[in-house]
Ligand code: HEC
């Protein structure tokens with residue numbers, strides 16, 4: 001009798017647990033709200049080719065897709081476990097807060113994408129909040145969430161990428177603007193088409209947007225970007241060569257292009273992969289410098305000039321300005337001058353609005369790439385061994401291309417003769 005009773009209990013227990021399992025399975029696969037909203041509204045968003053609203057500010061590194069797996073309940077459990085979704089206060093979920101972020105100038109198309117994302121995720125989270133099963137699933141079954149470290153996510157933010165553009169290519173765009181800005185190039189546009197107007201004066205953001213939209217940046221092989229090959233004259237360029245290999249502009253363009261390419265293709269995985277931030281900021285002045293009487297043996301060589309300002313008791317520790325260009329066949333060198341300052345310094349902050357050099361005394365230090373090594377080793381810098389002469393500059397220095405400030409190349413190096 002006891003045996004019989006025991007068998008009976010076991011049978012009932014087994015039945016009950018089978019029923020429980022099948023009801024779980026049913027809720028999971030049946031047409032309940034959590035599954036339906038996931039299938040009909042969430043999956044289409046994350047599986048479409050259309051960029052998510054995050055891309056309006058993040059060029060890479062984060063995406064709504066990273067927050068969703070194939071399984072609605074496992075996804076939810078993981079989101080709750082990682083703190084992205086708050087089942088007790090659905091509207092306060094961090095994921096929804098990210099979706100509601102919008103830039104000041106919101107793109108109308110993105111505004112629609114954002115609204116659809118928000119409504120779908122809110123509906124889904126609210127349905128989950130009402131569904132007791134949602135609270136029972138264990139999260140360890142799926143991997144979702146942000147994988148990259150915050151440094152990399154930060155680096156790939158659009159405002160950071162734009163800042164990198166402003167620090168590298170934008171200061172050099174003065175060399176391009178006369179042919180590539182729509183307010184000055186109508187004759188060229190008639191011949192070549194509107195696409196050559198990729199510079200928008202005073203608007204680096206729009207200029208970068210056009211460079212990308214017009215395909216001037218090659219994200220697979222950044223060194224092959226038209227934005228670099230054209231001004232180098234390494235492919236035919238209607239404007240001829242604008243700068244040479246190894247020059248400051250060459251370095252600045254290449255720096256931006258390779259960084260941009262690595263960012264948007266997701267090649268940066270850890271903080272160590274990121275390029276170091278340059279210690280100096282650089283902004284174009286409106287002042288031009290010309291140096292005459294340079295020995296003809298240096299014709300065609302890249303020459304860099306650094307200016308140090310007299311500060312009452314000595315020359316400034318940091319250079320105040322720099323400029324580079326090749327020496328012409330007639331032994332003349334001329335360039336627009338770039339103001340420079342250590343990053344983070346007071347002067348660096350002022351350069352944006354007041355880049356021009358005040359009148360005063362400057363020490364002009366002249367470096368020449370006598371062996372042409374920078375042509376091959378494009379990232380190398382000219383150093384003390386390339387210093388060939390020094391000369392002092394004084395007096396007023398009005399802005400404008402003409403007349404430039406004119407100096408004669410000194411016949412003596414400070415330590416003796418001009419270097420051979
Ligand atoms: C309006 C611009 C904007 C949008 C749109 C935007 N973000 Fe952000 N995001 C930022 C800014 C700015 C930061 C850094 C400052 C902060 O955390 O508030 C940031 C930081 C982050 C971080 C933290 C990384 C860090 O710096 O520590 C993550 C993760 C993130 N966003 C994910 C997303 C996701 C996912 C989306 C889309 C659903 C998104 N963001 C949409 C501007 C935006």
Ligand code: HEC
Pocket residue numbers: 172173175176177178179180188192195196214216226227228230231236237238239240242
């Ligand atoms: C004297 C005029 C002139 C100057 C200055 C000039 N360019 Fe050009 N550039 C042209 C002309 C004309 C074309 C169209 C023909 C061609 O593709 O070479 C062109 C084309 C280009 C293109 C291809 C655009 C496209 O959509 O196909 C790029 C990129 C470019 N230039 C970059 C530069 C850069 C960078 C600078 C400054 C460092 C510069 N150019 C300075 C005249 C100029």
